[in-house]
Amino acid sequence: MHPDGVNHDDGNHIAPSKAQSWLWGKHQAFIADIAAIRAGEPDSVLHYWNTGDLVDGDHHNTSQIVGRDEGLHIEAAADVLTKGVLTLEPDYIHILRGTPSHVGQGGSLEGAVAREVEARGCPVVRDIDTGSHTWRWLRAEIGGISFDVRHHGRTGMREHTRKSYAALYAWDIWATFQTSGDEPPDIAVRSHKHTYMDSGPDHRGVTRAIACPAWQLSSEWVHSKAIESLADIGGVVFVVRNGDVAIRPLLYKPDRPTVWSPT
Numbered sequence: 515m516h517p518d519g520v521n522h523d524d525g526n527h528i529a530p531s532k533a534q535s536w537l538w539g540k541h542q543a544f545i546a547d548i549a550a551i552r553a554g555e556p557d558s559v560l561h562y563w564n565t566g567d568l569v570d571g572d573h574h575n576t577s578q579i580v581g582r583d584e585g586l587h588i589e590a591a592a593d594v595l596t597k598g599v600l601t602l603e604p605d606y607i608h609i610l611r612g613t614p615s616h617v618g619q620g621g622s623l624e625g626a627v628a629r630e631v632e633a634r635g636c637p638v639v640r641d642i643d644t645g646s647h648t649w650r651w652l653r654a655e656i657g658g659i660s661f662d663v664r665h666h667g668r669t670g671m672r673e674h675t676r677k678s679y680a681a682l683y684a685w686d687i688w689a690t691f692q693t694s695g696d697e698p699p700d701i702a703v704r705s706h707k708h709t710y711m712d713s714g715p716d717h718r719g720v721t722r723a724i725a726c727p728a729w730q731l732s733s734e735w736v737h738s739k740a741i742e743s744l745a746d747i748g749g750v751v752f753v754v755r756n757g758d759v760a761i762r763p764l765l766y767k768p769d770r771p772t773v774w775s776p777t
Contacts, residue, residue, distance in 0.1 A: 516593040520586050528580055533731050540747055540766040541598050541729065547764050548602060551751055561656065562604035564595075565705040565726050566612030566665030568624045573615045584623055592630040600636050607631070607638045611648045612665045613706070621648045653699070658757035660699045662687070662721075667704020669711045669725045684713035684723035691721075701752070701759065710746040710763055726750055727765060744768055 517538060519529040530538065552558055569587035570579050580586050600607070609628045611621035618624075628647035632638040641649045652663040668683050684702065691698035702723045711725035727746035744767065751762040 515580070515590050516597050518593065520580060520590050520593075522581060522583065522586065528586075536768070537729060537731065537747070538594075538598075541594070543766060544749055544764055545599055545602060548599075548751060551753065551762065552602075555753065559606075560602060560604040561606045561608070561654075562599065562602075563652070563663055563703070564607075564609045565663060565703060566610040566624070567616045567705070567728075568595075568609065568612065568627050570616055570730075584618075588623060588626045588630060591627045592634070595627070595631055596634050596636065600631070605637065607636055608652055608654075608663070609638065609648050610652060610663060610665050610705075611650045621646075621650075624648045657754035657759075659701065659752075659754050659759045660697070661701050661703060661752075662699035663703040665704070666706045667702075667723075667725055669704075669707040669709045680711045680713035680723055680725070681716075684716070684721050687723060688721040701761075703750075708745055710748070710750070710765060712761065712763070722761075724750060724761065727763070731768060744770065 515528075515530040515534045515538070517530060517535070519527055521527050552560065568591045569584070570576075573579075580590060609624055609631075611617065611624055614621075616623075625647045628638050632647065638647060640647055650664070652661070654661045654663065669679065687702045688698045698721050700722065702721050703726065704723065705726045705728070707725060708728040708730065709725055710727040711723070713721075713723040715722060727748045727750070729747065729749075731745050731747070746765060747768060748763065748765040751764060753760040753762065
Protein backbone atom coordinates (compact mmCIF):
# COMPACT_ATOMS: atom_id res chain seq x y z
CA MET A 515 0.00 0.00 0.00
CA HIS A 516 1.18 3.51 -0.85
CA PRO A 517 1.74 5.71 2.23
CA ASP A 518 -1.33 7.78 1.28
CA GLY A 519 -3.54 4.76 2.00
CA VAL A 520 -7.03 4.33 0.52
CA ASN A 521 -10.53 5.59 1.30
CA HIS A 522 -13.65 3.45 1.59
CA ASP A 523 -16.76 4.85 -0.09
CA ASP A 524 -18.18 5.73 3.36
CA GLY A 525 -15.18 8.01 3.97
CA ASN A 526 -13.31 5.65 6.26
CA HIS A 527 -9.59 6.09 5.65
CA ILE A 528 -7.34 3.03 5.70
CA ALA A 529 -3.68 3.83 6.40
CA PRO A 530 -0.81 1.37 5.83
CA SER A 531 -0.01 -1.01 8.66
CA LYS A 532 3.46 -1.32 10.17
CA ALA A 533 4.12 -4.30 7.88
CA GLN A 534 2.89 -2.43 4.79
CA SER A 535 5.07 0.57 5.69
CA TRP A 536 8.08 -1.75 5.95
CA LEU A 537 7.25 -3.21 2.53
CA TRP A 538 6.95 0.26 1.00
CA GLY A 539 10.36 1.18 2.42
CA LYS A 540 11.89 -1.90 0.81
CA HIS A 541 10.06 -1.11 -2.41
CA GLN A 542 11.75 2.30 -2.40
CA ALA A 543 15.09 0.56 -1.83
CA PHE A 544 14.27 -1.71 -4.78
CA ILE A 545 13.66 1.34 -7.00
CA ALA A 546 16.94 2.92 -5.86
CA ASP A 547 18.83 -0.32 -6.52
CA ILE A 548 17.44 -0.54 -10.06
CA ALA A 549 18.30 3.11 -10.67
CA ALA A 550 21.87 2.41 -9.55
CA ILE A 551 22.13 -0.53 -11.96
CA ARG A 552 20.77 1.61 -14.80
CA ALA A 553 23.27 4.36 -14.04
CA GLY A 554 25.95 2.03 -15.37
CA GLU A 555 23.86 1.38 -18.50
CA PRO A 556 23.10 4.89 -19.82
CA ASP A 557 21.59 3.68 -23.11
CA SER A 558 19.55 0.86 -21.57
CA VAL A 559 15.95 0.01 -22.41
CA LEU A 560 13.91 -0.91 -19.33
CA HIS A 561 11.31 -3.68 -19.48
CA TYR A 562 9.04 -4.09 -16.44
CA TRP A 563 7.27 -7.40 -15.91
CA ASN A 564 4.74 -7.89 -13.15
CA THR A 565 4.47 -11.64 -12.95
CA GLY A 566 0.97 -11.99 -11.55
CA ASP A 567 -1.30 -11.55 -8.52
CA LEU A 568 -1.19 -7.77 -8.56
CA VAL A 569 -4.04 -7.79 -6.04
CA ASP A 570 -5.06 -10.22 -3.32
CA GLY A 571 -8.77 -10.10 -4.09
CA ASP A 572 -11.66 -11.17 -1.85
CA HIS A 573 -10.71 -14.82 -1.44
CA HIS A 574 -11.17 -17.79 0.89
CA ASN A 575 -13.04 -15.71 3.50
CA THR A 576 -9.76 -14.11 4.57
CA SER A 577 -9.78 -11.14 6.92
CA GLN A 578 -6.34 -10.02 5.71
CA ILE A 579 -7.52 -7.65 2.98
CA VAL A 580 -8.25 -3.93 2.97
CA GLY A 581 -11.95 -4.62 2.36
CA ARG A 582 -14.35 -6.65 0.25
CA ASP A 583 -14.73 -3.79 -2.25
CA GLU A 584 -12.29 -4.98 -4.90
CA GLY A 585 -12.22 -1.47 -6.36
CA LEU A 586 -10.01 -0.60 -3.38
CA HIS A 587 -7.61 -3.38 -4.36
CA ILE A 588 -7.42 -2.01 -7.90
CA GLU A 589 -6.82 1.54 -6.66
CA ALA A 590 -4.15 0.45 -4.17
CA ALA A 591 -2.29 -1.60 -6.81
CA ALA A 592 -2.39 1.19 -9.40
CA ASP A 593 -1.10 3.68 -6.82
CA VAL A 594 1.75 1.39 -5.76
CA LEU A 595 2.78 0.89 -9.39
CA THR A 596 2.48 4.46 -10.70
CA LYS A 597 3.88 6.09 -7.56
CA GLY A 598 6.44 3.35 -7.05
CA VAL A 599 8.39 1.21 -9.50
CA LEU A 600 6.89 2.82 -12.60
CA THR A 601 8.49 6.15 -11.62
CA LEU A 602 11.56 4.53 -13.20
CA GLU A 603 9.73 5.19 -16.51
CA PRO A 604 10.10 1.77 -18.13
CA ASP A 605 9.91 1.64 -21.91
CA TYR A 606 7.64 -1.43 -21.86
CA ILE A 607 5.27 -2.81 -19.22
CA HIS A 608 3.94 -6.37 -19.37
CA ILE A 609 1.42 -7.49 -16.76
CA LEU A 610 1.09 -11.26 -16.34
CA ARG A 611 -2.14 -12.90 -15.25
CA GLY A 612 -2.14 -14.52 -11.83
CA THR A 613 -4.39 -16.89 -9.89
CA PRO A 614 -8.17 -16.58 -10.46
CA SER A 615 -8.91 -16.81 -6.73
CA HIS A 616 -6.91 -13.60 -6.29
CA VAL A 617 -7.36 -11.69 -9.53
CA GLY A 618 -10.76 -12.92 -10.74
CA GLN A 619 -11.81 -15.12 -13.62
CA GLY A 620 -9.96 -14.18 -16.77
CA GLY A 621 -7.64 -11.97 -14.70
CA SER A 622 -10.40 -9.34 -14.50
CA LEU A 623 -8.93 -7.42 -11.56
CA GLU A 624 -5.44 -7.34 -13.06
CA GLY A 625 -6.95 -6.21 -16.34
CA ALA A 626 -8.62 -3.33 -14.47
CA VAL A 627 -5.28 -2.37 -12.88
CA ALA A 628 -3.55 -2.54 -16.26
CA ARG A 629 -6.17 -0.28 -17.86
CA GLU A 630 -5.89 2.19 -14.97
CA VAL A 631 -2.09 2.24 -15.25
CA GLU A 632 -2.38 2.75 -19.00
CA ALA A 633 -4.86 5.60 -18.44
CA ARG A 634 -2.25 7.26 -16.21
CA GLY A 635 0.11 7.38 -19.19
CA CYS A 636 2.22 4.25 -18.68
CA PRO A 637 3.26 2.13 -21.71
CA VAL A 638 1.32 -1.10 -21.04
CA VAL A 639 1.94 -3.65 -23.80
CA ARG A 640 -1.11 -5.73 -24.73
CA ASP A 641 -1.05 -9.42 -25.58
CA ILE A 642 -0.20 -9.51 -29.30
CA ASP A 643 -2.42 -12.57 -29.90
CA THR A 644 -5.56 -11.55 -27.99
CA GLY A 645 -5.33 -7.78 -27.49
CA SER A 646 -5.80 -8.26 -23.73
CA HIS A 647 -4.13 -5.87 -21.27
CA THR A 648 -2.75 -8.91 -19.42
CA TRP A 649 -0.69 -11.87 -20.58
CA ARG A 650 -1.32 -15.46 -19.57
CA TRP A 651 1.99 -16.49 -21.16
CA LEU A 652 4.69 -14.07 -22.31
CA ARG A 653 7.38 -15.22 -24.72
CA ALA A 654 9.91 -12.50 -25.40
CA GLU A 655 13.26 -12.15 -27.11
CA ILE A 656 15.41 -9.31 -25.83
CA GLY A 657 18.98 -8.67 -26.91
CA GLY A 658 19.41 -12.21 -28.19
CA ILE A 659 18.05 -13.84 -25.00
CA SER A 660 14.73 -15.71 -25.14
CA PHE A 661 12.43 -15.58 -22.11
CA ASP A 662 9.39 -17.66 -21.18
CA VAL A 663 7.37 -15.86 -18.47
CA ARG A 664 4.34 -17.23 -16.62
CA HIS A 665 2.81 -16.81 -13.20
CA HIS A 666 2.51 -20.42 -12.07
CA GLY A 667 5.55 -22.56 -11.47
CA ARG A 668 7.11 -25.05 -9.10
CA THR A 669 9.67 -24.65 -6.31
CA GLY A 670 11.17 -27.00 -3.76
CA MET A 671 9.85 -26.67 -0.22
CA ARG A 672 12.97 -27.91 1.59
CA GLU A 673 16.00 -25.68 2.00
CA HIS A 674 18.54 -28.44 1.42
CA THR A 675 16.92 -29.53 -1.86
CA ARG A 676 15.92 -26.14 -3.27
CA LYS A 677 18.89 -25.92 -5.62
CA SER A 678 18.59 -29.48 -6.92
CA TYR A 679 14.83 -29.12 -7.38
CA ALA A 680 15.41 -25.93 -9.39
CA ALA A 681 17.77 -27.80 -11.70
CA LEU A 682 15.23 -30.61 -12.18
CA TYR A 683 12.44 -28.12 -12.93
CA ALA A 684 14.66 -26.26 -15.42
CA TRP A 685 15.35 -29.59 -17.16
CA ASP A 686 11.61 -30.34 -17.29
CA ILE A 687 10.89 -27.00 -18.97
CA TRP A 688 13.71 -27.49 -21.48
CA ALA A 689 12.71 -31.07 -22.25
CA THR A 690 9.04 -30.16 -22.74
CA PHE A 691 9.97 -27.71 -25.48
CA GLN A 692 12.44 -30.14 -27.02
CA THR A 693 9.89 -32.96 -27.10
CA SER A 694 7.35 -30.81 -28.92
CA GLY A 695 9.95 -29.70 -31.46
CA ASP A 696 10.01 -26.07 -30.24
CA GLU A 697 13.07 -24.02 -29.37
CA PRO A 698 13.45 -23.98 -25.55
CA PRO A 699 13.80 -20.57 -23.90
CA ASP A 700 17.12 -19.44 -22.49
CA ILE A 701 15.39 -18.32 -19.28
CA ALA A 702 12.06 -19.35 -17.76
CA VAL A 703 10.59 -16.92 -15.23
CA ARG A 704 7.97 -18.15 -12.76
CA SER A 705 6.26 -16.80 -9.62
CA HIS A 706 3.31 -17.87 -7.43
CA LYS A 707 5.32 -19.51 -4.62
CA HIS A 708 6.77 -16.24 -3.20
CA THR A 709 10.16 -17.94 -3.08
CA TYR A 710 13.31 -16.95 -4.98
CA MET A 711 14.96 -19.83 -6.80
CA ASP A 712 17.63 -20.02 -9.50
CA SER A 713 18.62 -23.24 -11.23
CA GLY A 714 21.85 -21.55 -12.31
CA PRO A 715 23.64 -21.59 -15.67
CA ASP A 716 24.01 -24.96 -17.41
CA HIS A 717 26.87 -25.54 -19.84
CA ARG A 718 24.67 -27.98 -21.79
CA GLY A 719 22.36 -25.16 -22.84
CA VAL A 720 19.47 -26.27 -20.63
CA THR A 721 16.93 -23.56 -19.81
CA ARG A 722 17.72 -21.56 -16.68
CA ALA A 723 14.71 -21.37 -14.34
CA ILE A 724 14.12 -18.36 -12.11
CA ALA A 725 11.36 -18.27 -9.49
CA CYS A 726 10.58 -14.75 -8.34
CA PRO A 727 10.14 -13.40 -4.82
CA ALA A 728 7.04 -11.35 -3.95
CA TRP A 729 5.92 -8.13 -2.30
CA GLN A 730 3.77 -9.80 0.36
CA LEU A 731 4.75 -10.92 3.82
CA SER A 732 3.58 -14.33 5.01
CA SER A 733 -0.19 -14.51 5.27
CA GLU A 734 -2.22 -16.57 7.73
CA TRP A 735 -2.42 -19.35 5.14
CA VAL A 736 1.35 -19.33 4.52
CA HIS A 737 2.03 -19.48 8.26
CA SER A 738 0.06 -22.74 8.36
CA LYS A 739 1.89 -24.31 5.40
CA ALA A 740 5.48 -23.01 5.27
CA ILE A 741 5.93 -22.88 9.01
CA GLU A 742 9.67 -22.24 9.33
CA SER A 743 10.20 -20.05 6.28
CA LEU A 744 10.20 -16.30 5.84
CA ALA A 745 8.77 -14.67 2.75
CA ASP A 746 11.26 -13.75 0.04
CA ILE A 747 10.66 -10.05 -0.60
CA GLY A 748 11.92 -8.22 -3.69
CA GLY A 749 12.37 -8.66 -7.42
CA VAL A 750 14.84 -9.84 -10.04
CA VAL A 751 16.78 -7.75 -12.56
CA PHE A 752 18.01 -9.24 -15.84
CA VAL A 753 20.79 -7.19 -17.44
CA VAL A 754 21.09 -8.25 -21.10
CA ARG A 755 24.13 -7.27 -23.14
CA ASN A 756 25.03 -8.61 -26.58
CA GLY A 757 23.47 -12.03 -26.17
CA ASP A 758 24.60 -12.47 -22.58
CA VAL A 759 22.58 -11.99 -19.39
CA ALA A 760 23.49 -11.20 -15.80
CA ILE A 761 20.83 -12.02 -13.20
CA ARG A 762 20.60 -9.77 -10.14
CA PRO A 763 18.15 -10.78 -7.41
CA LEU A 764 17.24 -7.83 -5.19
CA LEU A 765 16.08 -9.40 -1.94
CA TYR A 766 15.06 -7.77 1.34
CA LYS A 767 14.80 -9.88 4.46
CA PRO A 768 12.04 -9.37 7.02
CA ASP A 769 12.78 -9.84 10.70
CA ARG A 770 11.55 -12.81 12.65
CA PRO A 771 9.30 -12.03 15.66
CA THR A 772 10.92 -10.28 18.59
CA VAL A 773 12.30 -12.65 21.21
CA TRP A 774 10.43 -12.54 24.50
CA SER A 775 12.09 -13.14 27.84
CA PRO A 776 10.80 -12.73 31.39
CA THR A 777 11.83 -9.52 33.15
